[in-house]
Amino acid sequence: MKIVLVSRIDEADALRYTASLARELEGLGHDVALEEGTAAHLGEEGISFEEIDGDLVVVVGGDGSVLLTVHQMKKQVPVLGINWGEVGFLADLEPDEAGAFFAAHRDGFDVERRMRVSLSVNGMPLGDALNEGLVVTDRPAKMLRFGVYVDGTPAERFRADGLLVSTPTGSTAYAMSAGGPIVDPQIEGFLLVPLAPYMLSSRPHLISTRRNLEITLETEKPAHLVIDGQSTFELEKEATLTVKKSDQPALFVHTGKPFFEKVNRKLRNL
Numbered sequence: 691m692k693i694v695l696v697s698r699i700d701e702a703d704a705l706r707y708t709a710s711l712a713r714e715l716e717g718l719g720h721d722v723a724l725e726e727g728t729a730a731h732l733g734e735e736g737i738s739f740e741e742i743d744g745d746l747v748v749v750v751g752g753d754g755s756v757l758l759t760v761h762q763m764k765k766q767v768p769v770l771g772i773n774w775g776e777v778g779f780l781a782d783l784e785p786d787e788a789g790a791f792f793a794a795h796r797d798g799f800d801v802e803r804r805m806r807v808s809l810s811v812n813g814m815p816l817g818d819a820l821n822e823g824l825v826v827t828d829r830p831a832k833m834l835r836f837g838v839y840v841d842g843t844p845a846e847r848f849r850a851d852g853l854l855v856s857t858p859t860g861s862t863a864y865a866m867s868a869g870g871p872i873v874d875p876q877i878e879g880f881l882l883v884p885l886a887p888y889m890l891s892s893r894p895h896l897i898s899t900r901r902n903l904e905i906t907l908e909t910e911k912p913a914h915l916v917i918d919g920q921s922t923f924e925l926e927k928e929a930t931l932t933v934k935k936s937d938q939p940a941l942f943v944h945t946g947k948p949f950f951e952k953v954n955r956k957l958r959n960l
């Protein structure tokens with residue numbers, strides 16, 4: 691198989707592990723390339739995130755490394771995370787499980803699709819999110835006024851510090867911390883979770899991806915859109931955010947680890 695390796699570049703032992711994994715995979719007969727940031731730290735040549743193609747991308751890092759890789763790939767390639775992070779919710783394998791996994795999957799593996807959301811502002815596409823798009827105030831302690839429109843019908847208006855438009859995958863991330871529900875990733879929906887809403891009755895909404903969803907910023911105050919914590923865009927005053935299901939879902943290698951067991955194991959003892 692053609693395998694690309696990505697390592698977090700802020701930890702030397704992750705880079706060393708990645709270099710030894712590259713040699714191990716070549717020994718199994720695979721064609722191995724390194725992402726260019728990873729390669730540079732190993733004194734080698736690599737390929738850009740945008741050029742990544744092939745059968746598998748192995749990410750050695752935590753959730754941010756996985757999110758960065760998925761966000762930067764132009765074409766979605768199946769991702770396998772090897773956890774070298776603080777939580778590594780999206781990184782299914784521990785380093786000591788990798789050898790057995792690759793020995794048992796020399797010719798391939800099953801793949802899970804994970805929906806992403808495509809975010810556009812005033813008609814301009816800004817990118818796809820695997821976790822969430824976050825609209826947040828620029829100025830601490832200042833609120834924004836949001837309007838939520840479902841199929842053109844006003845569904846909610848409220849003032850808040852921000853608003854998360856999360857996927858089921860992101861329901862265990864920021865959306866969880868903001869009081870949203872854990873959503874089974876086999877459900878496809880848009881999870882809206884306000885950040886510190888200034889009203890008694892504002893609730894998270896789980897909206898079908900078959901609906902047209904628009905979010906209006908109804909204040910003159912400056913705001914930003916942050917996608918997966920990886921890219922940030924300044925929003926104009928009174929911007930309209932359009933949310934659609936991406937036609938390029940993220941692809942994850944199926945490692946057989948049950949989602950709800952992972953929630954219990956990784957998130958109950960944070």
Ligand SMILES: NC(=O)c1ccc[n+]([C@@H]2O[C@H](COP(=O)([O-])OP(=O)(O)OC[C@H]3O[C@@H](n4cnc5c(N)ncnc54)[C@H](O)[C@@H]3O)[C@@H](O)[C@H]2O)c1
Binds near residue numbers: 753776860861
């Ligand atoms: N208060 C919060 O919980 C909070 C605040 C900011 C960002 N975040 C999340 O962090 C993500 C960016 O990750 P990062 O590592 O670059 O930032 P980071 O380093 O600030 O880490 C945020 C934490 O969220 C965890 N996380 C990320 N995605 C997750 C997921 N799908 N399920 C469970 N936990 C997850 C990470 O493991 C990490 O511990 C954002 O997409 C957002 O969802 C959470």
Ligand SMILES: Nc1ncnc2c1ncn2[C@@H]1O[C@H](COP(=O)(O)OP(=O)(O)OP(=O)(O)O)[C@@H](O)[C@H]1O
Binds near residue numbers: 727758
């Ligand atoms: N190849 C790379 N090039 C540039 N930056 C990278 C690369 N790999 C990882 N990063 C960045 O380095 C940081 C590594 O943090 P990461 O989230 O992977 O670990 P963590 O925060 O310790 O674990 P977790 O997110 O699971 O709690 C991320 O913010 C990611 O954006």
